[in-house]
Amino acid sequence: MAELSELSEKLSAIKSQIESDLAGITSSKGIFEYRKSVMDSKEGKIGSLMKEMGKIPKEQKAEYGKMVNEIRNWATEKFDALDAEFKAAEQKARYEAEAIDVTLPSKKLKKGYLHPNTQVRNQIVDIFGSMGFSVYEGNEIETDHYNFTALNIPQDHPSRDMQDTFYLSPEFLLRTQTSAGQVHVMESQQPPIKIISPGKVFRSDDDATHSPMFSQMEGLVVDEGITLCDLQGMLDVFVKKIFGEETRTRLRPSYFPFTEPSVEVDVSCFQCGGKGCKLCKGTGWIEVLGAGVVNKKVLEGCGIDSDKYSGLAFGIGIDRIAMLKYGINNIKLLFESDLRVLEQIDD
Ligand code: DAH
Numbered sequence: 001m002a003e004l005s006e007l008s009e010k011l012s013a014i015k016s017q018i019e020s021d022l023a024g025i026t027s028s029k030g031i032f033e034y035r036k037s038v039m040d041s042k043e044g045k046i047g048s049l050m051k052e053m054g055k056i057p058k059e060q061k062a063e064y065g066k067m068v069n070e071i072r073n074w075a076t077e078k079f080d081a082l083d084a085e086f087k088a089a090e091q092k093a094r095y096e097a098e099a100i101d102v103t104l105p106s107k108k109l110k111k112g113y114l115h116p117n118t119q120v121r122n123q124i125v126d127i128f129g130s131m132g133f134s135v136y137e138g139n140e141i142e143t144d145h146y147n148f149t150a151l152n153i154p155q156d157h158p159s160r161d162m163q164d165t166f167y168l169s170p171e172f173l174l175r176t177q178t179s180a181g182q183v184h185v186m187e188s189q190q191p192p193i194k195i196i197s198p199g200k201v202f203r204s205d206d207d208a209t210h211s212p213m214f215s216q217m218e219g220l221v222v223d224e225g226i227t228l229c230d231l232q233g234m235l236d237v238f239v240k241k242i243f244g245e246e247t248r249t250r251l252r253p254s255y256f257p258f259t260e261p262s263v264e265v266d267v268s269c270f271q272c273g274g275k276g277c278k279l280c281k282g283t284g285w286i287e288v289l290g291a292g293v294v295n296k297k298v299l300e301g302c303g304i305d306s307d308k309y310s311g312l313a314f315g316i317g318i319d320r321i322a323m324l325k326y327g328i329n330n331i332k333l334l335f336e337s338d339l340r341v342l343e344q345i346d347d
Contacts (some may be wrong), residue, residue: 004060004067007052012069014045014103018075028086032055035079039072046072103234116322116345117334120242121198123347124217127195133219136195138181142176147175150183151258152297166202166212174202178218179258180314182294185220186302191309192222193222198318211331215318221312222294223303224235227259230292231312235265239288242321243270250285259292259313270324279324287322291318 018038024095025034039047049068050116056064114122147153158164166174181197197218206212221230230249238262239247247267254264264285269280276282294311304311319334326345333341 002320004063007064007067011067014071016073017045018078022078022082025082026086028083028090029082031079033085035075035083040074046075113342113346115334115337115342116326116328116347117318118316119345119347120322120325121215121217123197123242124238124318124321125196127238128219131237133194133196136181136185136197138175138178138184138197138199138218140200141168141172142175142180143171144173146180146183147173149175150298150301151179152207152295153257154299157257162333164203164205166204175199176203177201177315178216179313181218182220182258182313183298185301186222186299186304190302190309191222191224193220193311195220208330208332209320209323211319211335214331217316217318219314219316220294220311221313222309226293226310226312228263228293228312231263231293231314234312235289235314239267243267243325246270246273248274249269251291254290254292256290256292258295258298260295262290262292262342265289265291286325289314291315323347 009117021034036044038044041047041050046068050072053064068306083179124283129135144160147165148157149155153160165176168174178197178199181195181199185193185195185197189215195218197220198215200213201216202213203210204212221234228251236249239249247270250266250268250320251263252266254262256262268274269277269284269286271277271279272284274284276284280286291312292311292312296306299306299309299311319331322328322334323331326347328341
């Protein structure tokens with residue numbers, strides 16, 4: 001039994017050594033390293049005890065194994081307990097160090113706004129889109145033919161005057177109206193046709209309500225049996241959605257070379273309800289767009305049988321609608337990108 005009593009003493013010494021070593025360890029990392037060194041199967045104080053098994057007489061081997069297991073369990077429990085204690089303290093310290101003051105007011109993020117013109121354009125596209133119209137994108141540079149001649153605007157018509165039109169060459173110009181797109185559509189497509197065409201147009205014109213560049217939305221429907229009634233019905237829906245359910249429309253006779261008959265469309269003043277105010281200049285009505293039944297000459301010129309088909313067309317000034325809708329009295333405000341103006345319009 002000499003070996004076992006020797007071992008017993010050795011184990012007591014190991015225990016007290018471990019106890020005193022542990023007193024100097026202050027972190028979970030320290031415990032981890034220390035545990036590794038103690039339990040190392042070659043050199044560890046406890047880990048290497050099993051190596052001795054060979055020297056132990058046979059009948060004592062079981063007792064020896066039990067004692068080694070005991071000290072191993074004792075040490076493991078100690079290490080686990082200390083490890084848990086250190087980890088808890090370390091986590092607490094980390095949370096305290098990372099603490100944030102959630103009562104601080106947050107930074108205000110400024111949100112962006114779509115330009116009023118874009119907002120109105122999108123609204124118009126949505127309204128006509130819901131009635132089955134598709135969008136056609138025309139060209140900003142056009143020929144004299146598409147912008148004028150094919151729309152029954154003869155050579156000597158005043159709107160061809162150099163004062164109004166930006167000519168790039170005798171043949172090419174910056175389109176003065178999105179109506180030019182009508183001709184491209186009718187040339188390339190047979191009825192039924194139902195398109196809207198938004199885009200920039202250009203005219204040599206400049207005052208509080210006119211700008212050399214502005215935006216229009218063209219509308220064109222060509223099919224069998226299309227009449228002015230279809231136009232009025234469609235525009236009624238449109239103005240109610242844009243200006244409010246109370247809004248009524250009125251058609252006044254007018255003249256455009258490419259429509260016959262032609263009308264000017266007024267809406268009841270959405271500010272005073274029709275009683276008369278500054279916005280409607282006391283008349284109770286506001287002019288919003290030009291329209292009409294497509295002139296047979298235009299249909300024929302595009303290769304469409306005018307005995308079989310008829311069409312309606314309209315041209316809406318997008319800037320004008322935006323100005324009316326949002327109470328903007330100078331068109332220049334739409335081009336200055338002044339955030340004080342833009343931030344007010346989020347429709
Ligand atoms: N193009 C015209 C303009 O710029 C607006 C217009 C009027 C378009 C009547 C049309 C229409 O399609 O039928 O003043």
